[in-house]
Amino acid sequence: MAEPVSDDVRLHGELIGRQGSRRDLNTPVLVLELEALDRNIARMADLASQAGLRLRPHAKTHKSVDIALRQLAAGAVGVCCAKLGEAEALAAGGVTGLHITSPVVSAPAIQRLVALNARTERLSVVVDNPENCDALARAATPDRPLGVFVDVDPGIRRTGVASPEAAAELAAQVIRSPSLRYEGVQMYCGSQQHIESFADRKAAIVDRTDYLRSVIAALVAAGAAPAVVTGCGTGTHRIDIELGVFTELQVGSYVFMDDQYAACDLTGEAAQPFERSLRVDARVISANAEMLVTVDAGFKAFSTDADPPTVAGGAPDGARYIFMGDEHGALIAPGIAQTLRIGDPVTLNVPHCDPTVNLYDSYHVVSGDTLVDIWPVTARGRSR
Amino acid sequence: MAEPVSDDVRLHGELIGRQGSRRDLNTPVLVLELEALDRNIARMADLASQAGLRLRPHAKTHKSVDIALRQLAAGAVGVCCAKLGEAEALAAGGVTGLHITSPVVSAPAIQRLVALNARTERLSVVVDNPENCDALARAATPDRPLGVFVDVDPGIRRTGVASPEAAAELAAQVIRSPSLRYEGVQMYCGSQQHIESFADRKAAIVDRTDYLRSVIAALVAAGAAPAVVTGCGTGTHRIDIELGVFTELQVGSYVFMDDQYAACDLTGEAAQPFERSLRVDARVISANAEMLVTVDAGFKAFSTDADPPTVAGGAPDGARYIFMGDEHGALIAPGIAQTLRIGDPVTLNVPHCDPTVNLYDSYHVVSGDTLVDIWPVTARGRSR
Numbered sequence: 167m168a169e170p171v172s173d174d175v176r177l178h179g180e181l182i183g184r185q186g187s188r189r190d191l192n193t194p195v196l197v198l199e200l201e202a203l204d205r206n207i208a209r210m211a212d213l214a215s216q217a218g219l220r221l222r223p224h225a226k227t228h229k230s231v232d233i234a235l236r237q238l239a240a241g242a243v244g245v246c247c248a249k250l251g252e253a254e255a256l257a258a259g260g261v262t263g264l265h266i267t268s269p270v271v272s273a274p275a276i277q278r279l280v281a282l283n284a285r286t287e288r289l290s291v292v293v294d295n296p297e298n299c300d301a302l303a304r305a306a307t308p309d310r311p312l313g314v315f316v317d318v319d320p321g322i323r324r325t326g327v328a329s330p331e332a333a334a335e336l337a338a339q340v341i342r343s344p345s346l347r348y349e350g351v352q353m354y355c356g357s358q359q360h361i362e363s364f365a366d367r368k369a370a371i372v373d374r375t376d377y378l379r380s381v382i383a384a385l386v387a388a389g390a391a392p393a394v395v396t397g398c399g400t401g402t403h404r405i406d407i408e409l410g411v412f413t414e415l416q417v418g419s420y421v422f423m424d425d426q427y428a429a430c431d432l433t434g435e436a437a438q439p440f441e442r443s444l445r446v447d448a449r450v451i452s453a454n455a456e457m458l459v460t461v462d463a464g465f466k467a468f469s470t471d472a473d474p475p476t477v478a479g480g481a482p483d484g485a486r487y488i489f490m491g492d493e494h495g496a497l498i499a500p501g502i503a504q505t506l507r508i509g510d511p512v513t514l515n516v517p518h519c520d521p522t523v524n525l526y527d528s529y530h531v532v533s534g535d536t537l538v539d540i541w542p543v544t545a546r547g548r549s550r
Numbered sequence: 551m552a553e554p555v556s557d558d559v560r561l562h563g564e565l566i567g568r569q570g571s572r573r574d575l576n577t578p579v580l581v582l583e584l585e586a587l588d589r590n591i592a593r594m595a596d597l598a599s600q601a602g603l604r605l606r607p608h609a610k611t612h613k614s615v616d617i618a619l620r621q622l623a624a625g626a627v628g629v630c631c632a633k634l635g636e637a638e639a640l641a642a643g644g645v646t647g648l649h650i651t652s653p654v655v656s657a658p659a660i661q662r663l664v665a666l667n668a669r670t671e672r673l674s675v676v677v678d679n680p681e682n683c684d685a686l687a688r689a690a691t692p693d694r695p696l697g698v699f700v701d702v703d704p705g706i707r708r709t710g711v712a713s714p715e716a717a718a719e720l721a722a723q724v725i726r727s728p729s730l731r732y733e734g735v736q737m738y739c740g741s742q743q744h745i746e747s748f749a750d751r752k753a754a755i756v757d758r759t760d761y762l763r764s765v766i767a768a769l770v771a772a773g774a775a776p777a778v779v780t781g782c783g784t785g786t787h788r789i790d791i792e793l794g795v796f797t798e799l800q801v802g803s804y805v806f807m808d809d810q811y812a813a814c815d816l817t818g819e820a821a822q823p824f825e826r827s828l829r830v831d832a833r834v835i836s837a838n839a840e841m842l843v844t845v846d847a848g849f850k851a852f853s854t855d856a857d858p859p860t861v862a863g864g865a866p867d868g869a870r871y872i873f874m875g876d877e878h879g880a881l882i883a884p885g886i887a888q889t890l891r892i893g894d895p896v897t898l899n900v901p902h903c904d905p906t907v908n909l910y911d912s913y914h915v916v917s918g919d920t921l922v923d924i925w926p927v928t929a930r931g932r933s934r
Contacts, residue, residue: 192635192658192934226876248877249846251576268846268877269835271892274576294836295892324844324874325836332838356875451653452678452709454716460708462633462652465905466933471854471873489855490708491740492610492904493632493652493933508655508679520876521849524909527931547911547930549850549877550576 188535189511193449194463196526197513198541200533202443203421204236209439210403210420211240217407222246222265222396224418227520229545230529231259233421238263244288246396246416250275251548257286259544265396266291267352267416268325269317271298275550276305283312290349292317294326296339303343311347314340315396318353318381320374326353330384337390350392351385353378354416359401360426364434371405378411400440404433424519426472444519445478448495450510453503461487461512464494468514469521480512481505487514572919573895577833578847580910581897582925584917586827587805588620593823594787594804595624601791606630606649606780608802611904613929614913615643617805622647628672630800634659635932641670643928649780650675651736651800652709653701655682659934660689667696674733676701678710680723687727695731698724699780702737702765704758710737714768721774734776735769737762738800743785744810748818755789762795784824788817808903810856828903829862832879834894837887845871845896848878852898853905864896865889871898 188197214221223237226248234245234256244263247253253264270279270291283289283306290313293299299314306312316336319326327333333351340348355374361367378395385392396414398406403420406412419427422444432438448463468475470489477485477497485499497512499505506512516522524546531539572581598605607621610632618629618640628647631637637648654663654675667673667690674697677683683698690696700721703710711717717735724732739758745751762779769776780798782790787804790796803811806828817823832847852859854873861869861881869883881896883889890896900906908930915923 190656190658192656192662194933269892271835272574272576272833273893274574278576294838298892319838322874323839323842323880324878326838328838449656451655454678454703454710454712455707458707462933465853465855465902466908466931469849469854470905471849490706494708496707508653508682509657518849521854524850525931525933547850547909549578549847549909 186537188447188532188537191447191530191537193447193511194467195447195530196523196528197445197447198529198531199443199445200531200538202441203233206421206423206440206443207236207240210417211242213403213407214415215241219407219412220394220414222263222414222416223421224248224267224416225252225256225545227418227523228421229255229523229543229548230541231256231261231544232541234259234261243414246418249549250279250282251550252545253289254278254282255545255548257282262287264289265313265315267354268292269294269298271301273301276301280305280312284310289313290315292325292352293336293340294319296336299336299339299343299346303345306345308344311345313347313349315349315352315394316340318351318378320353320355320377322357324356330381333381334384334388334390337385338388341390348390350394350396351381353381353397354399355397355402356399359399360430361401362430364431367402367430368405368434371402372409375409375411382411400427401430401432419519422516422519424516425476426518428515442515444516444523446475446514446516446522447511448514450506450508450512453506453508456503457500458496458498459502459506460490461495461497462493463514464489465492466525468516469518469525471521472517475514475517478513478515480510570921572831572916572921575831575914575921577831577895578851579831579914580907580912581829581831582913582915583827583829584915584922586825587617590805590807590824590827591620591624594801595626597787597791598799599625603791603796604778604798606647606798606800607805608632608651608800609636609640609929611802611907612805613639613907613927613932614925615640615645615928616925618643618645627798633933634663634666635934636929637673638662638666639929639932641666646671648673649697649699651738652676653678653682655685657685660685664689664696668694673697674699676709676736677720677724678703680720683720683723683727683730687729690729692728695729697733698730699733699736699778700724702735702762704737704739704761706741708740714765717765718768718772718774721769722772725774732774734778734780735765737765737781738783739781739786740783743783744814745785746814748815751786751814752789752818755786756793759793759795766795784811785814785816803903806900806903808900809860810902812899826899828900830859830898830900830906831895832898834890834892834896837890837892840887841884842880842882843886843890844874845879845881846877847898848873849876850909852900853902853909855905856901859898859901862897862899864894
């Protein structure tokens, strides 16, 4: 049975409002359905635990201290961050076991990284370049070594070393540096995550995992056997677990799900292991046309790197959302202006969760229809 | 001659750093070139003043108290806001003459609007619906009337009344309401602003201005002659000034310019009256491929509703940017990895300024190569 909750809604201790209906929230608003979130967190934790794998969810998705702490409480060893600024923000909120999955290269950023390493436990970062490895080794100190993973390019040409030989050389360089702590190897198959067919995705990952095995063999031969092999995403988690090469899962989007992952068969059995927990509630603000109503959510309310959002509720069946500029969208359906009036709320799905979350300062957390909390998007905009 | 400046960089009075080279900024960073900004502000102010028109720049573009105050100092009568939350944030910074260009419809939002009207001078909002007009009239009070413009749809079907008759009826309703102050009429031709050919844009605007004249005639006939006819955008400002129907200009993007407006001939003479003042500086973080280097700016650093950003500087001629996901992009050019090393900064243009600005917490303001100030993006994320 759930604990009885107070009527107060507090933002980190400060009273910011009273519980009320989701319908009454100012819009557009990023709504997080608490029970669905917690079920997603528990399901992924169970999958990792049953497989005997470390779970280090990617926090670039949620950028939230509150969600990271829930993931840690469910057994995660830490969280991943895409950027140093994200890691700084989460560390300030008490999140530990932070791993930065992109190289940190400039002199001012390396200074910040070393300073962060002094005030948080078990920080790590990737390297894919000997010069960068040298710079990290010079900036860090042996009394407080910085954790380092060698990043391997799976063929995307985004980050990572380009060959098993380069991985082995870089790992040896890390091991020779007394101010660095060699943690292992990272390979993230970013472009495979959203292949919609499970069979096609699996074929691609089997191929990339063969390559990863050759990288690990080169590391072992160089005396740099990786204690941790980190990578994996929500799209490939079942496949990666089955193939058994990764020892740590960096899954991110499973906490929320979105239109992109809803289009992917994640299990090969057309069953989705995770639920949508994240939506955007918007509101009709104009209804002067027959087939169309205008809502208060546009380019500043949804990321636009994917298809426009699908409609989750509040509108007639078959209603379709189109963007109408920075601040507006339209819902289109026959006779919709007879069904929806100005002021009516509608619920939209999230096209791509990570960059959509990055548009908002806070999650409005609901249980059923009721607002129960507001959580800041702690690291919003912390891309530096 | 410019005033001598101190070495201190202060954010609203608080010392946050020392002046230094733009090259040393943590990236990705939104860089505002101060002299170009001020020249743009002055040029538009001159154009409006020479034509005898009111200037009320749209602050949805910049969301900045600092820029709004510069626009007011150059003669603007106020600034426009797309959303109530924007207006609240700018009012708190001392910006007056705020006009909200989208309807405010829900009961909680109308409460906030009336509260804002009590604490700021000359606030106005649009209406396009009699029910909404009634709700505003009931919430406001005759001792502190709320300014109201009738919003006219130019045929986009986004917001606005759909006919001259509907405009006249709504204006009469506003005039009958003692708690509302009838300000005039608004028509914004959003879909015409980015027509690239000046002649095609002009033909479209001539047609829409004929329609606007018919709306004004209906208002005059109903005893609701508009004191102010507000609208216009950066794309159509020359045409709107020449046609002489608008009495107030809502131009926004001219302060920054962007790739979208750079592709438009704004004068009919292939001369751009405004300069680019806004860029994103990014940094090479990986360079393990021959034709490609990876930079630290992706979907969270640029809006993605337009084409990817063009390259402004720091990279070989002909280098092209492509998105590489949420956090990364690539610069592609033959042999680029021989020219650019990890840590090197590159400067990118802004594809579409409004939603790009909305991704950042602050402007890093430079004079030449030197950081001279940091201004908050005051109303960032204030879409509610």
